[in-house]
Amino acid sequence: MENLQWRFLPMLTLLASSLFLLFFKDPSKSSHSECSLLPYNHFWITSKRIVTPQGVISAAVEIKGGNIVSIVKEEDWHRNSKTGQVIDYGDAVIMPGLIDVHAHLDDPGRAEWEGFPSGTKAAAAGGITTLIDMPLNSDPSTTSTETLKLKLEAAEKRIYVDVGFWGGLVPENAFNESALEALLNAGALGLKSFMCPSGINDFPMTDASHIKEGLAVLARYKRPLLVHAEIQQDSGRHVELEDDTLDSRLYSNYLKTRPPSWEQAAISELLTVAKDTRIGGPAEGAHLHIVHLSDASSSLDLIKEAKSNGCSITVETCPHYLAFSAEEIKDGDTRFKCAPPIRDSANKEKLWEALMGGHIDMLSSDHSPTVPELKLLDEGNFLKAWGGISSLQFVLPVTWSYGRKYGVTLEQLASWWSERPAKLAGQASKGAIAVGNHADIVAWDPDTEFDLNDDHPIYIKHPSISAYLGSRLSGKVLATFVRGNLVYKEGNHAPAACGSPILAK
Numbered sequence: 001m002e003n004l005q006w007r008f009l010p011m012l013t014l015l016a017s018s019l020f021l022l023f024f025k026d027p028s029k030s031s032h033s034e035c036s037l038l039p040y041n042h043f044w045i046t047s048k049r050i051v052t053p054q055g056v057i058s059a060a061v062e063i064k065g066g067n068i069v070s071i072v073k074e075e076d077w078h079r080n081s082k083t084g085q086v087i088d089y090g091d092a093v094i095m096p097g098l099i100d101v102h103a104h105l106d107d108p109g110r111a112e113w114e115g116f117p118s119g120t121k122a123a124a125a126g127g128i129t130t131l132i133d134m135p136l137n138s139d140p141s142t143t144s145t146e147t148l149k150l151k152l153e154a155a156e157k158r159i160y161v162d163v164g165f166w167g168g169l170v171p172e173n174a175f176n177e178s179a180l181e182a183l184l185n186a187g188a189l190g191l192k193s194f195m196c197p198s199g200i201n202d203f204p205m206t207d208a209s210h211i212k213e214g215l216a217v218l219a220r221y222k223r224p225l226l227v228h229a230e231i232q233q234d235s236g237r238h239v240e241l242e243d244d245t246l247d248s249r250l251y252s253n254y255l256k257t258r259p260p261s262w263e264q265a266a267i268s269e270l271l272t273v274a275k276d277t278r279i280g281g282p283a284e285g286a287h288l289h290i291v292h293l294s295d296a297s298s299s300l301d302l303i304k305e306a307k308s309n310g311c312s313i314t315v316e317t318c319p320h321y322l323a324f325s326a327e328e329i330k331d332g333d334t335r336f337k338c339a340p341p342i343r344d345s346a347n348k349e350k351l352w353e354a355l356m357g358g359h360i361d362m363l364s365s366d367h368s369p370t371v372p373e374l375k376l377l378d379e380g381n382f383l384k385a386w387g388g389i390s391s392l393q394f395v396l397p398v399t400w401s402y403g404r405k406y407g408v409t410l411e412q413l414a415s416w417w418s419e420r421p422a423k424l425a426g427q428a429s430k431g432a433i434a435v436g437n438h439a440d441i442v443a444w445d446p447d448t449e450f451d452l453n454d455d456h457p458i459y460i461k462h463p464s465i466s467a468y469l470g471s472r473l474s475g476k477v478l479a480t481f482v483r484g485n486l487v488y489k490e491g492n493h494a495p496a497a498c499g500s501p502i503l504a505k
């Protein structure tokens with residue numbers, strides 16, 4: 001017996017050490033089988049409708065080690081021996097995964113509002129492969145290297161898709177060049193600021209002088225400044241503060257408190273500093289991005305003018321401004337409260353026109369949830385309820401469903417939701433199905449309709465506050481790949497959260 005034991009010992013040691021290597025080689029990485037619902041990391045995706053920068057093609061996309069390594073058109077298949085597994089999606093659309101440059105995941109500090117795990121599971125289920133987290137609504141706000149570090153800690157092993165971070169430009173750091181540089185050196189992809197109160201105490205508003213300073217620093221990093229462009233005007237504030245008899249349940253009254261003139265005032269003021277971003281200007285290299293445009297009248301004209309004058313400026317709008325109009329919002333239904341507000345149907349038509357015409361550059365969710373209690377759904381008080389639309393998981397089917405009547409194409413979807421957002425966030429390896437890029441891919445069926453009700457698998461933390469609940473939508477997400485990992489497939493997520501934090505270098 002003793003001899004036998006000794007004979008087995010080296011073998012046992014070898015077995016133990018290889019098991020050790022297998023499981024403990026890199027404790028920071030989950031094993032591949034947990035990160036992906038697919039057991040292999042070299043495979044092909046085929047479909048008759050693959051959306052590439054060169055158009056929609058029938059082809060096979062080869063994925064290896066998380067990247068797209070080749071794309072073979074259908075007519076060339078016979079010449080190509082495909083080694084590895086093939087997943088055939090038939091007629092389903094294969095698009096670059098969506099990049100949502102404007103999401104509030106509220107983690108750390110207000111994870112009960114959303115949090116990284118539920119937010120990124122919802123993103124994965126909606127075909128979003130990357131999201132850039134806003135610096136506010138978490139607690140603390142991300143306005144320094146220390147607070148960015150808290151974000152990274154909160155995200156560790158808790159994100160199912162890739163997540164990048166905007167830093168906050170606030171009065172406290174705006175004139176402190178080294179503080180801003182430290183935040184950008186630590187990996188913030190750019191900065192975000194407000195020209196009106198943000199509703200969050202540790203995220204005060206900035207004026208044009210702060211923004212000018214911020215742009216000067218950003219210029220050296222070639223990163224953008226995202227701005228919430230509304231400035232309080234007496235007109236709106238007067239309605240809110242001085243009229244006690246105002247029925248706070250009436251949506252029309254909320255609308256009066258934030259008129260288009262607030263957006264116009266902010267954008268005109270922004271343009272006084274936007275000219276710094278022109279070639280030869282003091283902030284050449286910096287870029288201004290106006291978030292969630294709602295006013296499609298003068299505000300949009302001002303932006304067009306700035307673009308034609310050579311300013312480095314882009315603008316996004318959100319699905320809720322394209323899907324809903326003020327006339328349809330029922331009094332007391334605070335699920336629809338956001339800022340700037342959803343305006344009338346004529347404005348909505350003009351937003352679509354601007355989007356289709358290329359004057360609005362991209363889309364974002366501005367997913368901004370809270371706990372149901374703060375939405376005051378019972379009371380229906382539009383003036384006091386939390387402002388923010390909860391939408392993250394639904395943005396692809398919403399854009400598609402409401403856009404079909406305007407003739408939205410698959411290429412446009414990919415441009416608004418992937419290519420341009422990737423550029424804004426400085427992600428050269430994302431945003432397109434192209435050789436060398438990350439294999440961030442969504443497979444979806446544009447023709448399947450579904451009711452967004454309690455039977456539908458929903459992953460955002462508080463579905464009851466979403467304005468989309470109860471809608472009938474078309475466009476079902478079948479599968480979502482993040483860097484080659486199948487992170488979501490028809491109601492199932494990969495067991496481990498293997499998304500990567502994205503830091504600017």
Ligand SMILES: [Zn+2]
Binds near residue numbers: 104366368
């Ligand atoms: Zn926002």
